[in-house]
Amino acid sequence: MLTVGFGTRSRNLKPWMIAVLIVLSLTVVAVTIGLLVHFLVFDQKKEYYHGSFKILDPQINNNFGQSNTYQLKDLRETTENLVSQNNASGRDFVYSLKMYLSFLCHSPEEDGVKVDVIMVFQFPSTEQRAVREKKIQSILNQKIRNLRALPINASSVQVNAMSSSTGELTVQASCGKRVVPLNVNRIASGVIAPKAAWPWQASLQYDNIHQCGATLISNTWLVTAAHCFQKYKNPHQWTVSFGTKINPPLMKRNVRRFIIHEKYRSAAREYDIAVVQVSSRVTFSDDIRRICLPEASASFQPNLTVYITGFGALYYGGESQNDLREARVKIISDDVCKQPQVYGNDIKPGMFCAGYREGIYDACRGDSGGPLVTRDLKDTWYLIGIVSWGDNCGQKDKPGVYTQVTYYRNWIASKTGI
Numbered sequence: 030m031l032t033v034g035f036g037t038r039s040r041n042l043k044p045w046m047i048a049v050l051i052v053l054s055l056t057v058v059a060v061t062i063g064l065l066v067h068f069l070v071f072d073q074k075k076e077y078y079h080g081s082f083k084i085l086d087p088q089i090n091n092n093f094g095q096s097n098t099y100q101l102k103d104l105r106e107t108t109e110n111l112v113s114q115n116n117a118s119g120r121d122f123v124y125s126l127k128m129y130l131s132f133l134c135h136s137p138e139e140d141g142v143k144v145d146v147i148m149v150f151q152f153p154s155t156e157q158r159a160v161r162e163k164k165i166q167s168i169l170n171q172k173i174r175n176l177r178a179l180p181i182n183a184s185s186v187q188v189n190a191m192s193s194s195t196g197e198l199t200v201q202a203s204c205g206k207r208v209v210p211l212n213v214n215r216i217a218s219g220v221i222a223p224k225a226a227w228p229w230q231a232s233l234q235y236d237n238i239h240q241c242g243a244t245l246i247s248n249t250w251l252v253t254a255a256h257c258f259q260k261y262k263n264p265h266q267w268t269v270s271f272g273t274k275i276n277p278p279l280m281k282r283n284v285r286r287f288i289i290h291e292k293y294r295s296a297a298r299e300y301d302i303a304v305v306q307v308s309s310r311v312t313f314s315d316d317i318r319r320i321c322l323p324e325a326s327a328s329f330q331p332n333l334t335v336y337i338t339g340f341g342a343l344y345y346g347g348e349s350q351n352d353l354r355e356a357r358v359k360i361i362s363d364d365v366c367k368q369p370q371v372y373g374n375d376i377k378p379g380m381f382c383a384g385y386r387e388g389i390y391d392a393c394r395g396d397s398g399g400p401l402v403t404r405d406l407k408d409t410w411y412l413i414g415i416v417s418w419g420d421n422c423g424q425k426d427k428p429g430v431y432t433q434v435t436y437y438r439n440w441i442a443s444k445t446g447i
Contacts, residue, residue, distance in 0.1 A: 250445045269284060301418070335413065366381070401414030
């Protein structure tokens with residue numbers, strides 16, 4: 030009856046009135062769809078959750094940090110896989126529950142190891158917090174049940190919401206993550222790095238003049254080359270600046286002390302590594318973050334693509350640059366690097382070469398102490414080399430020589446606790 034009634038009335042409307050009604054109806058439909066899309070897709074807020082569970086096995090605690098039953102590296106890879114698979118689980122829930130970042134840590138306890146997971150999710154703002162926490166608990170429980178290789182106590186699984194400020198600070202403090210996508214297409218003499226591209230890069234300055242590069246490994250410690258301090262030995266005249274420009278810096282810190290490897294001798298170029306402690310903690314942000322350190326047992330094969338960054342000169346005899354530059358190079362095998370026409374017997378244990386035999390692409394004066402980095406399949410970045418020495422800059426058969434971080438990994442830990 031309503032349909033017939035509407036039809037009878039419509040016959041009395043003028044054409045322009047019908048057109049207006051149609052336009053109004055379409056407008057209402059469009060606005061309704063737009064609001065639904067906005068609230069269900071775009072109006073998703075970022076929320077942080079702390080999850081934890083316990084792996085019950087005394088062997089893990091007893092051998093923690095040793096190459097026995099459960100190596101630290103193996104444990105970390107297992108727990109990372111656990112969380113990274115949550116992305117697929119999210120598809121099963123309403124509004125495509127999405128986790129796009131995770132951070133992990135673990136600590137030994139009397140009866141095993143406690144694993145902590147920081148998860149970042151995006152939810153529709155209309156969904157209740159209790160419902161969200163239940164979904165996350167379900168995800169974590171499901172993935173833990175699939176880890177049959179590890180003796181995990183399912184009853185120990187806990188999930189708690191974190192404040193946005195605490196969660197954001199925790200994520201920012203995670204190592205080896207950058208917010209800028211990798212896009213190093215050109216490598217001839219290096220190109221200027223985008224803002225926040227290499228957030229662990231630092232500039233070591235003596236009397237506010239750039240001398241060397243350095244790499245942030247915690248909120249108080251950096252790694253650099255020992256030879257940077259060969260001439261200037263008073264730590265109170267050194268400062269560290271952060272950011273992709275030396276002037277103006279994003280942040281600056283005074284140096285509290287630096288520790289040079291005890292066996293370093295400039296003539297031999299061996300043991301070219303030092304750690305630097307700043308006087309006050311660094312505040313992490315998207316632009317300033319620490320890099321991950323590899324395990325001492327890690328290995329990196331020849332021809333692996335790696336990246337060097339620095340404020341150094343663009344050519345031999347040139348001056349340091351105000352803008353950070355980046356370049357893509359390759360690891361060169363020891364067999365090649367130790368050939369007589371390259372560096373021969375000058376390559377000692379704890380050193381390796383990177384670059385190209387034809388030259389051109391290389392570190393130079395002012396890049397010393399800076400990072401050579403690579404990333405894993407999870408897009409986490411690791412410091413594997415420290416700019417150390419080389420003949421000239423970018424010459425044929427004279428690639429850059431780098432201090433091998435894995436070789437000195439235990440030394441770094443002994444001095445910094447990292």
